Ligand code: BES
């Protein structure tokens with residue numbers, strides 16, 4: 001999707017599709033008023049008749065509208081002007097993205113960047129619009145028989161500015177371009193995650209990472225079982241031992257910062273299918289456990305975006321990738337494995353495997369002497385109970401890091417909320433036979449999982465994002481969401497001091 005910013009006369013320009021946001025109450029926004037006037041009040045009439053109420057997210061596409069040269073006029077409702085918010089704006093533009101995709105529109109111009117949305121200037125609105133439209137355009141259908149008429153995607157999105165906004169044109173273009181790069185990385189994370197477990201194996205995921213890195217300033221290093229053995233990664237190998245697919249440790253480096261500046265390390269859970277192992281999961285929705293590699297996919301997407309944005313920072317990504325299956329060779333409840341770091345773990349429940357593969361990956365990450373480590377994982381069902389599908393959980397040892405992630409989540413509308421990592425919860429991880437148990441019982445499941453991870457990062461500033469609730473959707477719009485790529489890229493841009 002190419003992005004253009006220019007001044008446009010909504011009535012005279014022979015556009016393919018004009019997108020006009022409207023409120024359900026009050027005055028018509030600028031461009032809409034001009035169109036309405038040129039067409040003898042037809043917009044007002046449509047609204048008075050109730051054909052188009054401009055409820056938030058409602059769209060109506062008109063052809064040969066009176067008074068305009070554009071082939072299509074796409075009206076989109078923003079709801080009440082008194083209730084306008086960034087969230088409503090996002091919801092409306094998501095609907096626009098879907099409506100454009102349904103109609104196969106290839107060129108569109110969006111009006112309304114001047115609208116007064118609390119806390120969001122025109123550049124910020126452009127960012128939200130680009131990401132929401134890209135989200136609405138997203139499809140994962142390459143396993144289906146090709147449609148009779150090939151699908152057309154939006155090729156050019158023109159952001160219309162008036163004379164008053166024109167001086168901000170450069171800032172708007174920069175913001176929209178960053179949003180486009182973020183959206184492309186997000187769509188790639190969704191593609192990786194939506195791929196089923198018989199395709200997306202640890203080996204395949206590592207190959208995708210290598211291919212992505214090869215066309216960018218990213219160095220890739222892929223470790224297999226022999227190297228894991230040599231490093232003493234018995235927790236990662238212990239999860240993989242029940243599978244016929246070899247595990248991989250995917251390691252990527254992007255060096256956009258000072259030569260000797262300590263890197264930020266992102267660690268992502270890359271469990272390509274989690275059946276639970278011997279502690280087998282119930283059959284209901286087990287297919288969704290192909291999404292258990294979403295943490296890994298979002299880490300890979302984040303470094304891709306960092307490289308494409310040429311952010312001036314050093315970034316390393318570590319993704320432990322494995323399957324978790326029941327088998328004659330699989331780890332059994334009660335087995336004890338020794339971590340790379342030295343601590344032994346009694347595996348009470350083989351379904352608490354994410355923390356095991358992450359533990360060895362976190363220990364491995366320490367060798368890069370990171371300025372900070374952030375990990376992302378679809379780690380606990382308990383996180384969905386605590387925060388639902390709207391909000392990711394953040395827990396960490398470094399208050400400033402946690403606050404920065406929360407702020408990045410607010411800015412990118414990729415929300416997160418902090419849960420406490422109080423020392424008292426560590427009690428729940430005691431084992432009578434090993435240094436640690438891999439489960440801490442039902443109470444505070446998200447917190448005890450993070451407590452387990454904390455034992456392997458020790459003194460490095462660290463934060464953990466439990467994305468079990470936000471990484472994918474069930475139901476009508478089933479599929480990976482790509483979250484928290486927007487949060488991560490926003491965080492990286494701020495950390496790199498990127499102008500916004
Ligand atoms: N990948 C799951 C967590 C999960 C479950 C995410 C459902 C999204 C939806 C993880 O490996 C797991 O199975 N966790 C267990 C831990 C428990 C055994 C302590 C869980 O949450 O039930």
Ligand code: MN
Pocket residue numbers: 274276324350351352353354
């Ligand atoms: Mn599990």
Ligand code: ZN
Pocket residue numbers: 271274292351353354378379
């Ligand atoms: Zn899992």
